[in-house]
Amino acid sequence: METAYNPSAIESKWYAYWLERKLFESKVDDREPYTIVIPPPNVTGVLHMGHMLNNTIQDVLIRRARLQQKNACWVPGTDHASIATEAKVVARLKQQGIAKETLSREEFLKHAWDWTEEYGGVILAQLKRLGASCDWSRTTFTMDQHMYDSVIEVFIDLYEKGHIYRGYRMVNWDPEAKTTLSDEEVIYQEREGNLYYIQYAYTDGSGALTVATTRPETIFGDVAICVNPEDPRYSDKLGKTVFVPIVNREIPIISDTYVDAEFGTGCLKITPAHDQNDKAIGDKYNLEIIDALNSDATLNAHALHYEGLDRFEARPKIAEELQALGLLLKVEKHLNKVGTSERTGAVIEPRLLDQWFLKMEELVKPAIDAVLKNGEIKLHPSKFDNTYKHWLENIRDWNISRQLWWGQQIPAFYYDNTFVVAKSLEEALEKANERAAEQQSNKRYTAADLRQDEDVLDTWFSSWLWPISVFNGILEPDNKEINYYYPTSDLVTGPDILFFWVARMIISGYEYRKTYPFKNVYLTGLVRDKQGRKMSKSLGNSPDALGLIDTYGADAVRVGLLLSSAAGNDLLFDESLCQQGRNFANKIWNAFRLITSWEGAPIAQPEANKIGIEWFNSQFNSTLDFIEDQYAKYRISDALMALYKLIWDDYCSWLLELIKPAYQQPVDEATKKEAFELMERLLVLLHPFMPFLTEELWQQLDARPEGSSICVAHWPQSGPINQPLIGRFNHTQSLISALRTMRKEKHIKPKEILEIQTQKSDHLLVIPEVLSKLGFTSSIEIIESAGDNTLSVRVETTEYYIPFGTQINVEEEVEKLQKELTYQKGFLEIVNRKLTNKRFVDGAPDEVVAAERKKAADAQEKIQTIEITLSKLG
C-alpha cells in the first residue's frame, strides 16, 4: 500500500461502481422516504464554488439518510434559464453573423436546443466528479415535455381561478435583452449622475420656472409640471401653462401633495410613460401619455432631431442644446439609484406595456403561516424568518411574461379584440367558437384567425413547481411517486434565491398539494474569496472547481468547503482548507495502513488495550450523540469537526498509540479485531463527508460480498458511555501531557522511564497501564510525603512527584511553583469574594454556590500541596 492516499484513480473507480450497482436509484417502497430536489443549475452553467458547497451539503445529507436505511432520493436536473440562455444563444448567432430578428421562432428554438444539447450535460458531469449521489435516472430539465405541460397546466388553472390577469402596467424593461423583468430581477446600484436644472418658460411670457431632473432626455414625454399645493412659491402659478423646451409643447402646471417642496426646486415634471410615480399622477389627473423611447432605448419621433439616438448619448447633447438656448440654469452632481438588469446589466427603463401578472395577495397567505405561524417549514438559520416575512407581507403582483422565445410560450390566443387561454390551438378554437355561440354570434373561427401570444413565461414560473413537477404531480396529482416523495425533506440553497425560488415553491406547494414542499430549508452562505469579495467571473477570483478536485481530491475539497461553513454565514474560501482536507484523508489512510500491518497472534490481551478500547467506545458514543445533535440542528461543519477530532486525536493519537505493539511484535487477536471494528464504524460515520476514501478503505478492511458498498452500510447506533472511565482517562492524559512538558523543559530523554510517586492512595485517578505505556513510567508508588530532590507535576488537585537525584535546578523549580502559587491564591480570592458576598450566597442557586465552594476547597488544597513542595525545596 502506498504511504499516501492518491485519490484520482480511486475516485473514478468507485463512482463507476456505484452507478453500475444503481446504488443511488430510488424506487417507491415501504421504507421512510428522504427526498431532496436539487436547486437546478442553469443548463449551460459550469460548476463554481457555490455549486460545490451547496451540492456537497446535499450529498452529505442524502448519504447519511441512505446509511440510516431510509429510501434516499436526490433528484437532479437543470433549468432552462430563459433570459441567460437566450442571451448566450443570441450572442453565438451574432458571432456566426446571424441576427435573431432574421430567424423564425422555430428556427431560433432549434438553435437554442442545439446549444442546450451541446452544453447541457457539462454541469451534471461535474457534479459526478464531486461524488454527488443523485438518482441520475431521474434527471429532469425544465423544458422536458411533461415539465413544459405542467407549467401550461398551472398557468391555465391559475387563470381560470382568476389569479392571473393581463394588464397595461409600468414594467421593468431591459433594453438589451428587449424583455420585461420582474421586480426581483432588477438590481439597484448607486451611480453618480447629474441633476439638471431646466427652465420652462410660462406661455404668458411672465418668465420661467425651473425644474430639476436627472433625465433631460425624457422632457419629450412631459405632460405637466407638478408642485406641492402648500408651496407658497407657486401658489399664484397654478393653472398657468409652460412650454416644454426644444419641442415648445404647452403643458399645464398642476399640484399634488406627492411633490416634496424641499427637493430640487419643488417642481416635478410629469412624464407618465417613463416613470412609475408620474404614471400614478398622470392617471389621477387624467393626463396624456407620451412615450418618447423605442424598445431599444433610443429616442423616437417625439424627440424630433434626436430620433434614433441612444438615451445616454442624447442626454449630454440635449443638455448642450438647452445650454445654447439659455434654458439650462445649472448642473449639480447627484447620487442616485439606478435599476439594472440582473442578467444583462443594462439600465432598466420603466415602460408601459401589456403584460401577464400573477396576483399574489391570496396565494401568499398559507406560505406566510407555514414558516412563521405553524412552523411547518423551518429556515436554517432562522434569522432569515424576518427577511422572508417582510418580503411576503409586502409582495406585489408578479410579472410572469417575458419577451423571449426560449421558454414556455404563454397559452393565450388572440382574435378580434379578445383572447382565450387554452392548452392548444385546437382547444383555443373550440373555446372561441363556444364563446361566439354563447353570444349568439354565427361567427366560426379558424386557425388563421387565432394568434398565440408571442411571449414566454418567466423561468421561475417553471422552477416554482420543481418539487411537484419532477414527480409529475401537476399532470397526475395522484400518482404514487408524488404521494410517496412529496413533501420532500430538506432543501439546500443560497439565500440569494430565497424570494425568487424558495418562497414561490412554498406558495405553489400549498396551492397544488395543499401542503409544504419541504420541511427544512438550509440556506448556505455565499462563497467569497480570502479578501471577502464575492466570487465572480469578472474579478477572476473564483478557483477552478474541477482543478481543485484534480489537485486535492474530491473528498479533500468537500472537507475543505465544509470545515468553515456555518449555515447562513458567508464562507471565505481559501485553498489551504483543501490542504487540510487532504491531510486528513492521508491521516486516515495511514491509520488504516498501521492496523492492517499488524500481525494478530493468539496471545492474552494486555490490560492497557482492554481499557483503551473500552474508553474509546465511550468516547465514540459520546461523540456520536454530539454529532447527531449537530445534524439535527443542521450544523454540518460542527458535526464534521467533532468527527475529525474523534478520528485524529482519540483514535489515532491516543488509542492506536496505546494499543500499538512494539516494533515487529504481533498484537493479540482481540485487540486487532476491535481496532478493525472501530475503524469500520468511523468510516461509516465519515462516509457522507468523504465518500471515496471511505469506500476504498471499507472495501479493503474486510472480505466483502460481491456488490456490497459502504453507501448502504448501517449507520452506527450510540451505546453506553462509561463516564467515570472517561474521567480517569482524561486525568491520565493530562498527567502524560504534563510529563511530556516536563521532559521537554528539563531536557529529559523523551522515552526515559520515570518513577512516579503520589500521596493520594485513597482514590487513584490515574490509569497506571495507560500511563506506563504512553508516559514511559514505571508503576506508581504511593508515598506518605514527598522526598527531597523531586520534580512535581500536578493534575487537578493531585500532585505527582518524580524523584530525580540532585540534578534538578532548584531555583527554576521554585520560581515555577511560586508563579503557580500566586495564580492559585488570586483565584481563591476571587472565589472567596463571591462566597463572602451574602447576596451571592442567598441569591444564587444552591448548585452554583456548591460549585463555588468546591472551587474554593480545590484551590485551597492545591495551595497547600504547592506550599509543602516549596518548603521541601527550601
Place this chain on the structure above:
RNA sequence: GGGUGUUUAGCUCAGUUGGUUUAGAGCGCUACCUUGACAGGGUAGAGGUCAUGGGUUCGAAUCCCUUAACACCCACCA
C-alpha cells in the same frame, strides 16, 4: 430612507435559555523531536482588557441602551 445581521486569539469561527475553574476549536505561528503508520507527521508552547461607552444583576462575551465599523435585504424621492 427602512430593516436584518455581524464585530471573541495572526486567520476562519464556536460559545446553546446569564453562573464548572480569571473564554474554546481548527488552521497558522514558535521551539523541540522524528530511520518502524503518516514531515501532508509527533510533542509542547505562545497569542484575547470578548468593537465602544453606559446600564440591569450577587454575577455579563451572553440581557437592555448609546456609538462606531462592516455585510446583506427591502424601498418610486424627481
